[in-house]
Amino acid sequence: MTTQHPGQQAAANTAANGQFRSDPAGATHSVPMVAFQGAGKRYGPAGEGGFTAVESVDLTVGRGAITGIIGRSGAGKSTLIRMVNGLETVTSGKVLVDGVDVGALGEDGLRSLRRQIGMIFQHFNLLSSRTAFDNVALPLEIAGVDKKTIRTKVGPLLDLVGLGNKAGSYPSELSGGQKQRIGIARALATDPKLLLSDEATSALDPETTQSILELLKRINAELGLTVLLITHEMEVVKTIASHVAVIDAGRIVESGRTFDVYTHPQHDTTRTLLASALKLPQWLRSTVKPQPSAGARVLVRLVFFGDTAFKPLTGRLVAELDSDLNILAGAIEEIAGEPFGSLVVSYSAEPDVVARANRFYAETGLATEVLGYVA
Ligand SMILES: Nc1ncnc2c1ncn2[C@@H]1O[C@H](COP(=O)(O)OP(=O)(O)OP(=O)(O)O)[C@@H](O)[C@H]1O
Numbered sequence: 001m002t003t004q005h006p007g008q009q010a011a012a013n014t015a016a017n018g019q020f021r022s023d024p025a026g027a028t029h030s031v032p033m034v035a036f037q038g039a040g041k042r043y044g045p046a047g048e049g050g051f052t053a054v055e056s057v058d059l060t061v062g063r064g065a066i067t068g069i070i071g072r073s074g075a076g077k078s079t080l081i082r083m084v085n086g087l088e089t090v091t092s093g094k095v096l097v098d099g100v101d102v103g104a105l106g107e108d109g110l111r112s113l114r115r116q117i118g119m120i121f122q123h124f125n126l127l128s129s130r131t132a133f134d135n136v137a138l139p140l141e142i143a144g145v146d147k148k149t150i151r152t153k154v155g156p157l158l159d160l161v162g163l164g165n166k167a168g169s170y171p172s173e174l175s176g177g178q179k180q181r182i183g184i185a186r187a188l189a190t191d192p193k194l195l196l197s198d199e200a201t202s203a204l205d206p207e208t209t210q211s212i213l214e215l216l217k218r219i220n221a222e223l224g225l226t227v228l229l230i231t232h233e234m235e236v237v238k239t240i241a242s243h244v245a246v247i248d249a250g251r252i253v254e255s256g257r258t259f260d261v262y263t264h265p266q267h268d269t270t271r272t273l274l275a276s277a278l279k280l281p282q283w284l285r286s287t288v289k290p291q292p293s294a295g296a297r298v299l300v301r302l303v304f305f306g307d308t309a310f311k312p313l314t315g316r317l318v319a320e321l322d323s324d325l326n327i328l329a330g331a332i333e334e335i336a337g338e339p340f341g342s343l344v345v346s347y348s349a350e351p352d353v354v355a356r357a358n359r360f361y362a363e364t365g366l367a368t369e370v371l372g373y374v375a
């Protein structure tokens with residue numbers, strides 16, 4: 001796949017492995033919530049027999065933001081996020097949380113750090129022998145908080161996640177979405193400043209996923225909690241993350257504002273993740289080829305946002321092409337709160353038609369991406 005950005009350069013996208021700040025406007029604190037500085041993780045011995053799961057990651061996670069890290073299975077996402085709370089040791093470089101070098105902490109320091117960092121998981125990790133109330137109370141018990149304080153703390157947390165009436169239920173009596181809500185309440189019990197989420201919605205159906213993402217968004221806004229989440233789904237990032245980093249084979253290949261990365265993907269991994277989120281009809285997906293054959297049509301995604309969203313460009317494109325245009329798929333969505341439309345069209349791959357199209361894109365600033373070729 002190739003991308004054209006006629007007349008339009010990727011605005012805030014940083015180069016591969018570049019750093020980005022995701023502090024929301026107005027945040028003045030100078031120390032980022034999380035800073036990966038050339039951070040790496042090698043499992044097993046150095047040299048042969050070992051495996052580098054995360055390599056040379058430079059990334060800063062801004063205070064109060066929701067930042068997503070997206071990548072395929074095995075890309076190193078879980079390893080990377082677990083380096084933040086010391087569940088994995090850092091074997092090169094550094095990870096700083098609120099300015100503190102995680103790798104330099106002793107046992108006491110790590111325990112105190114983990115009280116400041118909540119974590120939620122794909123399979124919830126609730127204790128089946130404990131009620132919802134007692135699951136949420138667990139981190140407080142471990143921290144040595146007295147029973148009376150625990151009672152005043154857990155009730156409001158269950159209310160916050162909408163499960164005030166399930167205090168006495170056991171995990172086996174709860175739905176997946178309800179279990180994750182309990183997981184979230186438990187993660188918030190020690191008033192953390194950072195919430196880590198490892199594929200927290202991957203085991204849930206789309207509707208429940210949306211409700212959990214809404215809850216995370218509300219917690220982020222109401223409590224000012226910084227959220228760092230990892231996922232393999234563009235949909236999740238698009239729904240709640242203001243900033244995103246794309247990880248591939250242990251390296252960050254692209255990062256920036258979600259809107260910029262989504263509208264101007266710079267790396268093939270990002271494009272692949274986006275293409276799978278585009279929801280091309282199956283019949284179309286199965287016929288797309290990377291190279292043109294004789295008489296083939298080029299399949300192009302047109303991206304509308306900002307100014308271009310309000311101009312009648314598609315009609316003008318048909319006129320400019322002087323060749324027929326098929327509209328194959330389209331959607332108007334919202335990314336990190338901004339409207340965004342995409343339209344998948346095909347037209348003749350004849351060089352003169354393609355040249356006229358590219359000239360039109362350059363003149364109008366319409367962002368496009370060549371998805372491939374169809375017969
Ligand atoms: N304890 C370990 N020892 C050796 N290799 C490991 C270990 N844990 C993970 N790995 C390897 O590191 C790589 C990254 O694993 P990781 O679990 O971080 O990926 P991931 O992106 O979270 O994948 P998924 O989406 O499937 O959860 C994988 O190739 C994995 O096999």
Ligand SMILES: [Mg+2]
Nearest residue numbers: 077078079199
């Ligand atoms: Mg994982």
